[in-house]
Amino acid sequence: MYEILRREKWQDVLYSMWLKAPHIARAAQPGQFVILMTDEKGERIPLTIADIDREEGWIQIVFQIVGKTTTKLAQMNEGDELYAFVGPLGKPSEIDKYGTVVTIGGGTGIACVYPITKALKEAGNRVITIIGARTKDLIIMEDEMRKASTELLVTTDDGSYVRKGFVTDVLDEVLQREKNVRKVWAVGPAIMMKVICDVTKPYNVETIACLNAVMVDGTGMCGSCRVTVDGETKLTCVDGPEFNGHLVDWPEFLNRLLKYDQQEKQSLEIYNESLEAEG
């Protein structure tokens, strides 16, 4: 049903896949995500829709191996089929003509911010994009990003490529130099998004964070993905995933990401042992 049309290994832990899903491609908008299950015993995991082709009916995803499900997914091959693939979920990004905007992607977040960046530029914005990763090899989609934005700035934590520094360092420079940034989009690890919000706060620039809450159904049924925004409980999967980052209760959010920390580690260990046993 949900065939893997193409699979590419970009880095040791970084993969991209193109899946056949005409229904989803037909409806998908920038900022939305899918939930997939590799097999019947698998867990449901959310991944951002990185790109689509409505005519050919495919969806592209980009993911990083962090645990059991992403490990299993990376082992699947072209021609294999996923057990479940559902979407598009969540609210689309609010694409409008704002003027000058900044989009930021960290790690796999680069892939997630790509469709938003592209749409913002198509809507007539001046889009400054900052992408960053730990090291050179993890900088992905640089060419696509350059095309999708007005100006692209690249940074690496270890300085192995372009410059040394975090995306937040670059952002601070941009905000000092540009006086009229209307809106910032931040996609990446939770802690990165939190720090970006800390940086933009004094400049009083609205900052959209794309929250990666722990999800089950992804349709507003379970409440697993709840987050406090401006003192109110919201569901990331239906009210988000994008929220005004200045209003998010970050300490609570960061804690909730660790809800299943121990079980996840246990699950991955057992799985890796079984792989080793198989040789």
Add this chain to the structure above:
Amino acid sequence: MTKMIPMKERGKRQQRAIRQQPVEERIHNFNEVPLGYTKEDAIYEAQRCLQCESPTCKDGCPAEVNIPEFIKKIVEEDFFGAYFELLKTNSLPAVCGRVCPQENQCYKTCVWNKAGKPVAVGRLERFIADWAREHNVHEESPKVKRKNKRVAIVGSGPAGLICAADLAKLGYDVTIFEALPKPGGVLIYGIPEFRLPKAIVEYEVNEIKRLGVTIVTNFVVGLTRRVDELAEEFDAIFLANGAGAPRFMGIPGENLNDVYSANEFLTRSNLMKAYRFPEYDTPIKVGKKVAVIGAGNVSMDSARTALRLGAEEVHIVYRRTRKEAPAREEEIAHAEEEGIIFDFLTLPTRVFGDEKGNITGVECIRMRLGKPDESGRRRPVPIEGTNFIMKVDMFIDAIGTSANPIVARSATGVQTNKWGYFVTDEKTCATTRAGIFAGGDIVRGAATVISALGDGKRAAKAIDDYLSSGGSLKENRQ
């Protein structure tokens, strides 16, 4: 062949008890608790039925099951015949026989109540459905003329399934769209294995598929495709998406880790089979001391699931008394037998946690019952100064659900009320837009399997009327 027994004999018989898994065993496994009637049990119980000329039991059944007729066939040991008698009105007999709140339905209206315990209609229904499954008895695909009209159904819970079955039997081309990877609705994701084995649900769903119904899973109507778009492709639509959104109490601390909605807890355990983690990938956590809030079926299911997952002490905290508890009598009794502790007249007011976001306790206040409210039940009022702290490391909200707006948002001209439930005509399930019908929990709020089933049947009939008289959404574009 067994015979009807004389009236006098029938009057002397006591209701036949059902065999059950012993408490000490069952709290450590997820196998079904009631083991069902044996053939002898079933015949004995069936012989108690007085075969009333105007069977009042039927008034209590929203699916209008031909109760005396199918029971008579059991007495005659014609189980095959009994099964088809059931299927005439109810395509989910193994499910209903297990989960119907019979004490408010067919049991309540059986004449036997005047002299003793009612005929155990539900247990007999279950016996027959189980017999048919074990003997691989199938309903023939209907030999009706195909009608060349397409009906879309949103949601594969009991309302959607029954509506699909009835329409397929009439010759319509029916497609069910389901958001989850498995059909069945609450029967699959909510009600636990020990009360309703999933293999049974799957079997009854497959029987419905055999009638020619197509089920498209992993398809979220409202997101994957809007209702308005379906209206351009189908002649009629039935909305049966259930009342799936979780409700929280709205007290401080509810977003701490280890505070679950019953929906999340049960979905992880049932649908995702987290009770078999790590064989299945989805994790679940269970505290040592658990508080479950509310006293409906959902609370009993959550409490008993927590117990089976290894909790040492499980409390059901409810602001009213046992008498007002909405759960089925049998579920409350089972929970009590299993050692669940009931804290009646108690209301949680705050959840406490540590700096890591883990829960450490819950503050509660004692209640008393005051004057009756609109629902006729006495309203609980807090008794000042009775606050106390209950040390727990897990908290499950099972206080009910509300309408999920995803479907409604994508359906132009289909009116909802202030709670987000669809406004419908009670007799026909028609919504405010011609050609679109709705039923089950998304109309009634969290109700019962059998009322959802009743709606599905009524909607099927109304859809048939609508389409037979020339109606079609496709010609009625808005």
